[in-house]
Amino acid sequence: MAEHAPNREEALKLLHEYTKTDNLRKHAYAVEAVMRHIARKLGEDEEKWGVIGLVHDLDYEQFPDQHCTKTNEILLQHGWPEEYIRAVVSHGFGICSDVEPVSRLEKTLYAIDELTGLVAASALVRPSKSVMDLEVKSVMKKWKSPAFAAGVDRSVIVKGAEMLGVDVSELVNDTIMGMREAAEEIGLKGTA
Numbered sequence: 256m257a258e259h260a261p262n263r264e265e266a267l268k269l270l271h272e273y274t275k276t277d278n279l280r281k282h283a284y285a286v287e288a289v290m291r292h293i294a295r296k297l298g299e300d301e302e303k304w305g306v307i308g309l310v311h312d313l314d315y316e317q318f319p320d321q322h323c324t325k326t327n328e329i330l331l332q333h334g335w336p337e338e339y340i341r342a343v344v345s346h347g348f349g350i351c352s353d354v355e356p357v358s359r360l361e362k363t364l365y366a367i368d369e370l371t372g373l374v375a376a377s378a379l380v381r382p383s384k385s386v387m388d389l390e391v392k393s394v395m396k397k398w399k400s401p402a403f404a405a406g407v408d409r410s411v412i413v414k415g416a417e418m419l420g421v422d423v424s425e426l427v428n429d430t431i432m433g434m435r436e437a438a439e440e441i442g443l444k445g446t447a
Contacts, residue, residue: 259334259336260302260303260336261306261333261335261336261339262302262306263302263305263306263309265306265333266306266309266310267309269310269313269329269330269333270283270309270310270313273313273314273316273317273329274312274313274315274316275316276316279312279315279316281375281440281441281442282312282371282372282375283308283309283310283311283312284309284437284440284441285371285374285375285433285434285437285441286308286309286311286312286364286367286368286371287305287306287308287309287437288305288308288433288434288436288437288440288441289308289367289370289371289429289430289433289434290304290305290307290308290360290363290364290367290433291304291305291308291433291436292429292432292433292436293363293367293429293433294360296429297359299359299360303339303360304360304363306339307339307342307343307360307364308364310326310330310343311326311343311346311364311368312326313325313326313329313330313343314326314329322347322350323343323344323346323347323352323354324344324352326340326343326344327340327343327344330343341354341361342356342358342360342361342364343364345357345361345364345365346361346364346365346368348365349411349414350411356415356418359419362415362418362419363415363419365411365414365415365418366411366412366414366415366416366418366419366426367415367426367429367430367433368411369407369408369409369411369412369415370407370412370415370426370427370430371430371434372404372406372407373394373397373398373404373407373409373412374386374389374394374427374430374431374434375434375441375443376397376403376404376407377389377393377394377397377404378434378443378445379443380397381393381445381447382446383445383446383447384443384445384446385438385443385444385445385446385447386431386434386435386438386441386443386444386445386447387435387438387443387444387445387447388445388447389431390431391424391427391428391431394427394431395423395424395427398423398427412426
């Protein structure tokens with residue numbers, strides 16, 4: 256099968272085929288939105304970054320013990336380009352993959368994957384239950400409490416920020432801005 260640049264429609268079809276849980280789909284939409292936001296900011300290919308964000312956890316629900324490995328197989332079967340597959344697999348670096356993030360796209364996906372969870376949790380405890388009025392300082396305050404969103408691996412976010420050469424607070428800001436663009440779709444529009 257000849258390699259082609261997959262579009263959002265193809266990515267969504269795969270996401271919906273392999274991911275049935277509402278929360279996991281919302282996570283995929285959040286990561287996609289942040290990837291698109293950062294791609295625009297950096298003058299990168301927004302479609303490519305977004306599509307990769309959308310499918311990054313394709314195997315997580317059905318094959319949690321083969322996370323990243325199974326996505327590699329699924330995307331290969333669908334003729335996805337090596338560059339896309341490598342980016343997806345690299346987001347699990349040091350956790351379930353030995354593919355180190357090298358490109359700006361890969362490092363960004365690695366850094367923001369966990370961070371979308373912290374931002375979502377921070378938005379949900381606000382009176383507005385919204386990402387629309389969420390500020391960086393609120394997220395950074397929650398960051399300091401290990402009990403808050405305890406499932407979020409902050410060391411991965413720090414490592415990702417270091418790989419990118421940016422401050423964690425800048426990454427938090429980009430994540431909030433990206434998630435605002437998909438607030439409705441990810442259930443974080445709230446009352447703000």
